[in-house]
Amino acid sequence: MQPTADDRCALRPVRTSDAPAVLAAFRSAADMARQGGVQTLEQAQEQVAWLRAPQRRAVAIVDQDDLLVGLVAISVDEDNRSGWFFYWLHAGHRGRGLAARAAATVAEHALTPSDEGGWGLERLELGHRVENAGSGAVARAAGFVHEGTERGKFLVDGLRRDVHVMGRLRSDPAPPTAGLPWR
Numbered sequence: 775m776q777p778t779a780d781d782r783c784a785l786r787p788v789r790t791s792d793a794p795a796v797l798a799a800f801r802s803a804a805d806m807a808r809q810g811g812v813q814t815l816e817q818a819q820e821q822v823a824w825l826r827a828p829q830r831r832a833v834a835i836v837d838q839d840d841l842l843v844g845l846v847a848i849s850v851d852e853d854n855r856s857g858w859f860f861y862w863l864h865a866g867h868r869g870r871g872l873a874a875r876a877a878a879t880v881a882e883h884a885l886t887p888s889d890e891g892g893w894g895l896e897r898l899e900l901g902h903r904v905e906n907a908g909s910g911a912v913a914r915a916a917g918f919v920h921e922g923t924e925r926g927k928f929l930v931d932g933l934r935r936d937v938h939v940m941g942r943l944r945s946d947p948a949p950p951t952a953g954l955p956w957r
């Protein structure tokens with residue numbers, strides 16, 4: 775897969791037809807295993823259906839050919855006007871700021887009031903393993919701040935791993951990160 779020209783990448787809702795690209799992303803790196811365990815096209819189709827459920831907002835990061843190369847998504851808790859935020863990128867498109875730019879744009883849109891065209895949430899939160907420095911950098915670039923550390927949260931390869939909890943409130947300042955356009 776050719777690296778994407780970042781200035782031609784954009785955001786759009788995840789579609790049912792994205793399943794093959796989702797499978798390719800999950801096959802691109804071992805660290806995708808913790809993002810949903812997709813190994814077959816059928817599992818990719820189930821993952822896409824899960825992402826497109828009414829309580830989720832799933833945004834595809836697409837290249838110049840409208841091919842999905844990454845994802846930023848939110849599981850919405852309507853009662854609390856909050857959302858659990860997560861993201862991943864095909865390994866062939868990492869390391870050039872795409873995830874950071876996409877996460878910043880989606881977080882800003884999610885925290886924008888409904889009457890201004892946004893999704894009306896007031897709080898976003900996520901957790902990443904302490905050693906997942908890339909995920910932490912993406913979260914900070916999207917305006918999240920470190921709220922605490924859950925000790926020994928996950929059991930990974932026989933070791934208990936600490937997790938950083940990150941959050942962003944509507945009232946927090948927007949980050950200076952350049953965004954990605956919506957398509």
Ligand SMILES: CC(C)(COP(=O)(O)OP(=O)(O)OC[C@H]1O[C@@H](n2cnc3c(N)ncnc32)[C@H](O)[C@@H]1OP(=O)(O)O)[C@@H](O)C(=O)NCCC(=O)NCCS
Nearest residue numbers: 805861862863868869870871872873874902907908909911
């Ligand atoms: C996390 C992930 C989306 C980051 O993708 P990426 O393409 O590297 O992200 P970006 O290019 O936007 O980089 C954003 C920042 O992360 C930093 N970064 C990326 N990988 C890093 C690593 N392994 N170690 C340290 N910093 C890293 C970049 O340098 C950049 O920092 P900067 O803004 O200070 O320059 C990608 O690694 C991924 O999909 N991982 C697997 C899924 C995952 O872990 N998702 C998060 C779950 S909590």
